[in-house]
Amino acid sequence: MTASDQHTRRPTLADVAKAAGVSVSTASIAFSGSGPVSDATRERVLAAAASLGYDGPDPRARSLRQGRSGVIGVVLEGSLLYAFRDPVTSITLDGVATALGPQGAGLLLLTDSGEGAATIDTAAVDAVILLGCSTRVDHSIEVFGRRDIPVVSVEGPSRPELVEVTLDNRAASVVAARHLQSLGHELVGIATLGIADGHEAGPVTDDVAIAVSVTRERLLGTREVYPDAPAYSSVHNTPEDGRRAALALLDVAASQRPTAIVAQADLLAVGVIQAVEELGLVVGVDVSVIGFDGIRIDGFAHDLTTMVQPASAKGHAAGAAVTALLAGERPDTPIAFTCELHVGSTTGPVPSS
Amino acid sequence: MTASDQHTRRPTLADVAKAAGVSVSTASIAFSGSGPVSDATRERVLAAAASLGYDGPDPRARSLRQGRSGVIGVVLEGSLLYAFRDPVTSITLDGVATALGPQGAGLLLLTDSGEGAATIDTAAVDAVILLGCSTRVDHSIEVFGRRDIPVVSVEGPSRPELVEVTLDNRAASVVAARHLQSLGHELVGIATLGIADGHEAGPVTDDVAIAVSVTRERLLGTREVYPDAPAYSSVHNTPEDGRRAALALLDVAASQRPTAIVAQADLLAVGVIQAVEELGLVVGVDVSVIGFDGIRIDGFAHDLTTMVQPASAKGHAAGAAVTALLAGERPDTPIAFTCELHVGSTTGPVPSS
DNA sequence: TAGCGTAGTCGAATCGATTCGATCTCGCGC
DNA sequence: GCGCGAGATCGAATCGATTCGACTACGCTA
Numbered sequence: 001m002t003a004s005d006q007h008t009r010r011p012t013l014a015d016v017a018k019a020a021g022v023s024v025s026t027a028s029i030a031f032s033g034s035g036p037v038s039d040a041t042r043e044r045v046l047a048a049a050a051s052l053g054y055d056g057p058d059p060r061a062r063s064l065r066q067g068r069s070g071v072i073g074v075v076l077e078g079s080l081l082y083a084f085r086d087p088v089t090s091i092t093l094d095g096v097a098t099a100l101g102p103q104g105a106g107l108l109l110l111t112d113s114g115e116g117a118a119t120i121d122t123a124a125v126d127a128v129i130l131l132g133c134s135t136r137v138d139h140s141i142e143v144f145g146r147r148d149i150p151v152v153s154v155e156g157p158s159r160p161e162l163v164e165v166t167l168d169n170r171a172a173s174v175v176a177a178r179h180l181q182s183l184g185h186e187l188v189g190i191a192t193l194g195i196a197d198g199h200e201a202g203p204v205t206d207d208v209a210i211a212v213s214v215t216r217e218r219l220l221g222t223r224e225v226y227p228d229a230p231a232y233s234s235v236h237n238t239p240e241d242g243r244r245a246a247l248a249l250l251d252v253a254a255s256q257r258p259t260a261i262v263a264q265a266d267l268l269a270v271g272v273i274q275a276v277e278e279l280g281l282v283v284g285v286d287v288s289v290i291g292f293d294g295i296r297i298d299g300f301a302h303d304l305t306t307m308v309q310p311a312s313a314k315g316h317a318a319g320a321a322v323t324a325l326l327a328g329e330r331p332d333t334p335i336a337f338t339c340e341l342h343v344g345s346t347t348g349p350v351p352s353s
Numbered sequence: 354m355t356a357s358d359q360h361t362r363r364p365t366l367a368d369v370a371k372a373a374g375v376s377v378s379t380a381s382i383a384f385s386g387s388g389p390v391s392d393a394t395r396e397r398v399l400a401a402a403a404s405l406g407y408d409g410p411d412p413r414a415r416s417l418r419q420g421r422s423g424v425i426g427v428v429l430e431g432s433l434l435y436a437f438r439d440p441v442t443s444i445t446l447d448g449v450a451t452a453l454g455p456q457g458a459g460l461l462l463l464t465d466s467g468e469g470a471a472t473i474d475t476a477a478v479d480a481v482i483l484l485g486c487s488t489r490v491d492h493s494i495e496v497f498g499r500r501d502i503p504v505v506s507v508e509g510p511s512r513p514e515l516v517e518v519t520l521d522n523r524a525a526s527v528v529a530a531r532h533l534q535s536l537g538h539e540l541v542g543i544a545t546l547g548i549a550d551g552h553e554a555g556p557v558t559d560d561v562a563i564a565v566s567v568t569r570e571r572l573l574g575t576r577e578v579y580p581d582a583p584a585y586s587s588v589h590n591t592p593e594d595g596r597r598a599a600l601a602l603l604d605v606a607a608s609q610r611p612t613a614i615v616a617q618a619d620l621l622a623v624g625v626i627q628a629v630e631e632l633g634l635v636v637g638v639d640v641s642v643i644g645f646d647g648i649r650i651d652g653f654a655h656d657l658t659t660m661v662q663p664a665s666a667k668g669h670a671a672g673a674a675v676t677a678l679l680a681g682e683r684p685d686t687p688i689a690f691t692c693e694l695h696v697g698s699t700t701g702p703v704p705s706s
Numbered sequence: 707t708a709g710c711g712t713a714g715t716c717g718a719a720t721c722g723a724t725t726c727g728a729t730c731t732c733g734c735g736c
Numbered sequence: 737g738c739g740c741g742a743g744a745t746c747g748a749a750t751c752g753a754t755t756c757g758a759c760t761a762c763g764c765t766a
Contacts, residue, residue, distance in 0.1 A: 010499065014752075061753040063721095080446060
């Protein structure tokens with residue numbers, strides 16, 4: 001090594017090899033350990049690397065050659081803020097991370113919103129996990145398919161070429177509705193999650209046209225038991241939106257007023273309960289409220305009746321599926337998860353009118 | 354193109370060029386638009402690409418040549434789950450994403466925990482943002498430095514070579530303490546955030562030895578006003594931990610019992626309030642509680658007195674700093690943010706004993 | 707002692723693009 | 737009519753590693 005090059009260029013493996021007096025291939029082997037090297041040579045290479053300030057192979061070059069980048073893409077719907085605010089997403093993501101962690105893969109966050117489209121199929125990822133995405137990502141799925149990038153869809157679009165992780169949203173919603181039915185409720189209102197990107201909150205008119213599958217499935221489940229129940233959609237999974245929905249659903253003639261409200265998410269249920277109490281009604285007595293997700297909500301006084309879903313396991317399964325796919329195995333698909341009814345204190349028998 | 358290669362190999366730019374009857378370099382220009390090409394040629398190339406199912410350049414090869422991957426690393430402390438559960442982190446991260454969004458950069462999540470160490474300096478990132486990391490990442494910072502990867506540290510370690518985004522944790526804590534002082538409080542307890550990775554919850558004995566800078570600075574701020582206030586540390590920023598801390602702090606002889614508790618985070622404050630109420634005391638009357646962060650907590654009844662921090666702006670600034678650094682500019686550092694006192698109903702005058 | 711397997715090393719091809727410099731061909735001005 | 741510049745295209749070098757095949761020398765067995 002001459003004194004002059006070191007100034008501008010960062011050292012490469014070639015520099016290290018030259019300094020150590022070995023060939024580049026030998027230096028590579030010494031570094032990665034993938035092949036036989038004498039101890040003396042290895043030490044010489046490592047010493048040369050240390051003195052030159054070489055910190056291992058350039059990730060870009062390595063990934064080009066190996067065809068793997070060690071990065072898993074995670075596609076989230078909408079803005080990151082709302083994705084993180086949704087506890088289920090956070091928990092699922094953490095499940096993914098722990099399942100993937102040991103391999104030391106990084107998670108690349110991608111959103112399927114317009115701008116991100118430039119990124120979503122431009123990123124160097126080894127596999128992709130779709131977390132609750134709508135059909136808007138169909139184009140990207142095709143691109144991934146052509147690139148032989150495995151895709152795991154968690155409660156997202158369904159296509160033959162991708163591995164699916166599913167939740168029994170519909171069946172669970174039936175169970176929830178039956179619970180209310182068994183308590184004698186006949187007039188039920190539904191507070192739904194978002195029904196499409198950019199769609200305003202408001203009464204739901206066309207069930208089947210709902211773009212977000214989670215919302216649609218949960219609604220259809222409830223409708224199996226209560227076909228005519230009015231539904232009011234939200235934009236975000238937040239208590240504020242739930243409160244607004246509940247106020248709308250309860251703002252009818254007393255004789256028509258729901259005696260129970262099905263919230264499609266616990267965070268919505270929190271707002272529903274808030275609204276009920278604001279109206280001077282007692283939760284679990286005047287109006288029953290049932291949620292969905294089974295998350296623990298900090299600082300929340302009620303024991304919410306809800307359908308508990310295994311969010312962490314879902315994420316873990318998605319991560320494990322990615323691992324399997326990268327190892328060349330193809331997991332059975334779909335990988336199905338189910339919810340369990342937790343009966344708390346927010347549902348009770350229908351009030352005698 | 355012969356029929357046989359198409360089977361196994363995915364098409365490359367070379368294939369497209371051959372099919373279009375042009376050179377690889379021309380095909381590249383036609384695709385990227387960086388140079389003059391005749392319309393006829395461009396169309397021919399695009400048509401060839403479409404018929405071969407070529408979806409644009411391989412990100413790995415592109416990034417090797419260009420030296421940029423379009424990915425920004427975000428290093429979080431500890432597990433992803435706790436990072437996401439912390440509203441401030443989520444909001445900051447969203448700020449980062451929106452500041453970076455237009456450029457279509459992806460965010461690569463990295464944790465500074467042991468396992469991830471393999472990944473953290475192996476990932477192909479153009480820049481790195483440290484979100485509230487401890488000094489444990491010092492080694493990685495050096496590696497990034499040698500690789501000429503710019504690093505932005507948000508309330509993390511401080512070093513001359515990295516751009517810092519800071520919050521006036523200490524000064525804000527002084528303001529909070531003065532507020533209590535002005536209300537006449539003399540006996541104050543402190544519920545702190547985590548003091549070091551893997552450290553158990555418990556009484557804080559040595560202020561200065563605290564590894565997590567946010568915790569240390571906020572504590573030192575409070576101590577400027579209340580030098581002898583007992584402090585109890587938590588592990589996670591959750592209401593449960595806050596509750597535990599409060600129960601410990603309040604479990605003393607009546608004459609020594611704090612009349613006010615400083616919580617280093619709003620989520621802790623929620624738990625503190627819970628504990629106070631469990632003990633049959635009235636928040637804001639018997640015991641005053643002040644938080645830190647200024648997040649809105651869903652379904653929380655009290656109007657919490659707290660130091661409101663601009664979390665989103667912080668993230669946005671970090672994102673903008675990354676953009677500037679990648680453009681070759683070096684922003685003034687540190688980029689400082691300040692908190693504002695919000696007086697709610699959870700603090701009141703010291704009770705007359 | 708001839709033969710064979712293997713540890714250790716090296717040179718060169720390869721991954722798939724981008725980009726620099728050179729070449730060629732026009733069209734236009736003088 | 738000649739020359740010059742701009743537009744279009746091409747070939748080859750380059751990014752920085754990994755990996756395949758070949759070669760050497762050595763030790764062991766028959």
